[in-house]
Amino acid sequence: MPNSFVFDSNRCTGCDACRLACSIENGLGPDRSWRRVETFNPKRHPALPAYHLSLACNHCNEPACLYACPANAYRRDAHTGAVILEEEKCIGCRYCSWACPYDAPVFDSSRGVMSKCTFCNHRLVDGLEPACVALCPTGALGFADVAEPEIENEIDGFPATELGPRTVIVPLKEGRWLPVMSAPVVDPASAPGKAPDDDIRLRSEWPLAAFTSMLAVLVAALAAATLDSFDLSPAAFVGGAALILGLASLHLGKPFRAYRALLNLRRSWLSREVTAVTGFIALAAAQLLWFPGSWPLAAVAVGLGLTALICADYVYTVLRASAHPLTHSASVAWTGVFLAAVFAGVGPLAGAVGLGKLGLYVGRKLGFRRGGRPVRPAISLLRVGVGLVVPGLLWAVDPARFHELIVAAVVAGELVDRAEYYVELERIAPSRQMSIDLERRIAEGGANRDVPAPRPALAAID
Numbered sequence: 001m002p003n004s005f006v007f008d009s010n011r012c013t014g015c016d017a018c019r020l021a022c023s024i025e026n027g028l029g030p031d032r033s034w035r036r037v038e039t040f041n042p043k044r045h046p047a048l049p050a051y052h053l054s055l056a057c058n059h060c061n062e063p064a065c066l067y068a069c070p071a072n073a074y075r076r077d078a079h080t081g082a083v084i085l086e087e088e089k090c091i092g093c094r095y096c097s098w099a100c101p102y103d104a105p106v107f108d109s110s111r112g113v114m115s116k117c118t119f120c121n122h123r124l125v126d127g128l129e130p131a132c133v134a135l136c137p138t139g140a141l142g143f144a145d146v147a148e149p150e151i152e153n154e155i156d157g158f159p160a161t162e163l164g165p166r167t168v169i170v171p172l173k174e175g176r177w178l179p180v181m182s183a184p185v186v187d188p189a190s191a192p193g194k195a196p197d198d199d200i201r202l203r204s205e206w207p208l209a210a211f212t213s214m215l216a217v218l219v220a221a222l223a224a225a226t227l228d229s230f231d232l233s234p235a236a237f238v239g240g241a242a243l244i245l246g247l248a249s250l251h252l253g254k255p256f257r258a259y260r261a262l263l264n265l266r267r268s269w270l271s272r273e274v275t276a277v278t279g280f281i282a283l284a285a286a287q288l289l290w291f292p293g294s295w296p297l298a299a300v301a302v303g304l305g306l307t308a309l310i311c312a313d314y315v316y317t318v319l320r321a322s323a324h325p326l327t328h329s330a331s332v333a334w335t336g337v338f339l340a341a342v343f344a345g346v347g348p349l350a351g352a353v354g355l356g357k358l359g360l361y362v363g364r365k366l367g368f369r370r371g372g373r374p375v376r377p378a379i380s381l382l383r384v385g386v387g388l389v390v391p392g393l394l395w396a397v398d399p400a401r402f403h404e405l406i407v408a409a410v411v412a413g414e415l416v417d418r419a420e421y422y423v424e425l426e427r428i429a430p431s432r433q434m435s436i437d438l439e440r441r442i443a444e445g446g447a448n449r450d451v452p453a454p455r456p457a458l459a460a461i462d
Contacts, residue, residue, distance in 0.1 A: 002081040003119065004151065005058070005133070006142035008170035009051040014039065018054050018132035018141055025120060025131035034106070034117040035132050040157045040434050048441050049172055053157055054141055055430055056132065057104035057117035059083045061164030065116070068099035068318060070271035071260035073114075081166065082119035090114050091260050092253020095270050099318040101159040101428040112253025144168075156441065157434035202422045211247040212312050213418045214240065215277065216332045217411060219305030220339030222284050226298040229344035234288040241281045248277075269314040276308035309333040320426040329361035330421035335414050342391070342410050345399060351392070358388050361417065379420060387413010 014037050022028070022035040035056040041048045063083045066074035073089035074096070076082070085096075085105065090113040096105045097114065105116045120130035128134070133143040146168055153169040154160065202209065218240045224230030249255040262278070264271040283301035287294055309332045313325035325331055334353060341350035361384065368375050391409045394402040426432065 002061075002145065002166060003059075003124065004144060004146040004166040004168055005056070005130075006144055006146070006168045006170070007054055008140045008142075009053060009155065010170060010173050011138045011140035012037075012052040012054060013138055013140075014052040015137065017135050017137055021131040021135035022056070022117070025123075026118070032106075032108075034104070034115070036103075038157060038430055038434060041438055045438070045442060047445065048438070051172060053155070053430065053434075054132070054136075055102060055158075057083065057119070058102055058163075058165030058167045059117075059119055060161075060166060062162070064099040064101070064161075064163055064318070065096035065105055067267040068270065069096050070262075070264050070268045070274060071257070072263040073260075077119075077121055080119060080121055080124040082121040082124065083116075084118060084121060085114060085116050087111075087113045087115065089257075089260060090254065091257045093251060093261070093270065094253075095268075095315070095318075098427055101161050101163070101430075101433075102165065103427075103429045103431070107253065109253075114253075156437035157430055159428055159430060159433045202419055205251075205422050206419075207247045207250040209418050209422050210415075211244050211251075212309075212332045213335070213411075213415050214244045214247065215305075215312065216309055216336040216339060216414070218244065218284075219280065219302065219309060219336045220343050222298065222305060223302045223336075223340040224343035226295065226302055227344050229346075232288070234285070237288050238285060241285065244277075245281075269311055269317070273308055273311035273315055276304050276311055280304040280308050306333065306336060309336045316425065320428050323360070323364060327360065328421065329357045329364065330414075330417040332418070335418075339407075339410065339414070342407055345403070347395060347399065350395075354388055354392065357417075358384065376420070379416065383413050383416040383420070387416060 016037055019033045019035050019037060023030065023033040026034065028034070035054060038053045038055060039050070040053065041050040044050055059082055063074065063076070065085075066076070066083060070093065071089055071091045073086050073091075075084050075086060077084055092107065092112045092114065094105075094107050094114065097103070097107065105114045107113075108115050120128070120132075123130060129143045133141050136142075146166070151164075151166065151168050152171070153165060153167050155169050155172060158167075158169060218237065221230060221232045221240075222237070225232035249258065252258060258274075261271055261274040265275060280301055283297060283304060287297040287301055291297055310326070312332050316325045326333060334357065338350065338353040338357065341347075341353060361380075365375050365380055386409050388410075391406045391413075394406050394409070399406065
């Protein structure tokens with residue numbers, strides 16, 4: 001039967017021995033670890049249980065990291081069941097960390113690659129337990145062969161997925177309180193071995209925001225040029241292509257391994273996007289440079305470009321967003337269609353797509369307002385005013401005369417919308433799931449209104 005971690009929150013005191021054992025065993029240094037300890041209800045809301053969760057890679061039956069990785073850098077050990085990251089194949093794109101809801105893969109900025117828990121595979125092959133299990137002083141963390149139907153891991157803070165995480169969580173006892181010997185509550189951001197930041201930050205992901213937006217511009221320009229409605233010079237296209245490839249490489253820890261991103265077409269949306277982008281640029285450049293009269297070649301290139309935009313949208317389905325990427329106002333696929341209509345001067349199509357984008361944008365902002373999320377009115381006015389209202393007014397006055405200004409305004413508006421999209425994205429992760437579950441439980445009035453007095457430390461470890 002497959003190996004599994006077994007974790008009992010009733011026994012865990014938050015002593016961090018498991019985290020330190022992982023760090024020492026794998027030579028990660030004092031500030032890094034593939035295991036971490038999270039605390040549910042750290043401020044001790046009186047009507048809710050409080051407990052620790054020791055978390056690492058769950059070596060899932062259906063590992064999201066393995067399926068998402070465009071470089072095929074993950075494999076499963078057939079003997080131990082461990083999901084292994086082969087770092088020499090990793091391109092450092094960090095997509096596996098987006099896909100994993102358990103925060104298992106972490107980016108090693110010093111080496112430009114991802115790293116993760118190995119199940120202490122080197123110990124397993126020698127018949128030993130993982131180091132974190134061996135050094136747990138209370139027996140809260142265990143390791144066993146567990147049959148699939150016996151795996152239970154429903155507890156607040158542990159994301160519920162269909163990935164088949166191989167971690168058994170012992171049910172929490174009623175009226176659970178943290179033992180008095182538990183570690184003091186500290187700011188998670190200052191704790192060693194802390195979980196990665198849950199948010200997709202625009203300041204770190206701006207190359208991707210710019211890359212996807214500029215890709216939409218290039219595809220739209222080629223589509224309009226194919227219809228003889230826009231003058232796209234070969235030099236402009238080659239320069240734009242060089243720009244988007246440069247932007248894409250900025251997000252890679254190992255850009256010289258970028259070719260490996262073509263290796264997982266069967267399962268990875270990112271691999272499909274990279275393949276489609278490569279084909280689009282190659283065919284479009286060939287058509288513009290050497291076969292300028294070849295309409296079929298241009299049509300195939302445009303088709304590959306649109307495919308790349310759709311794949312680029314689907315890349316983000318692994319994240320938590322306010323809407324599906326294809327029904328979001330910042331969808332690069334719809335942005336490509338919108339820009340193509342603007343470039344080509346097709347007013348009815350541009351107007352229809354623009355109104356659709358406006359409706360999606362306003363609807364999302366109204367939803368944010370009802371849900372208490374930031375609306376950012378100044379940014380919203382900028383996006384709608386510059387990107388939609390001003391181009392519409394100029395089009396109504398004289399589309400031919402103001403064509404360049406209309407194009408510039410629309411592109412600026414789409415860039416703002418795309419930037420907002422990245423600000424709103426969230427990774428599904430235990431630390432965020434804990435906050436969500438805690439807020440839900442508080443809103444529901446807590447689990448137990450008759451809360452018993454805190455139990456002694458030894459009584460909590462039974």
